[in-house]
Amino acid sequence: MGKATSKYIINAIGKGGETYLTHCQNKQEVTKWITDHQEKLIMNELKIVKKKHPLFNLFYPKK
Structure with a gap:
């Protein structure tokens, strides 16, 4: 069995x-979380980061 990993990280104030x-895990969860917490958040301070698979760093290194 593979372990479940998250694909998106939400950081908000x-x-x-x-x-x-x-x-x-997916875009639907992200939009649901944002709509559920929208009245509590400062939308300008909302950051969503999409995690990449570690092998992408091997084949596409940062410049």
Whole structure:
């Protein structure tokens, strides 16, 4: 059995100064999480990072 890995990382700051860090598997989960927490978040401070497979770093190194 393979282990489940998250594909998207959401980093956000709330209106009360809270910091949110969560992981999602697909775009649908990301949009659902954002709509569920939209009233609590500062939308300008919302960052979504798509994780890449480690082998991509081998074949496509950063310049």
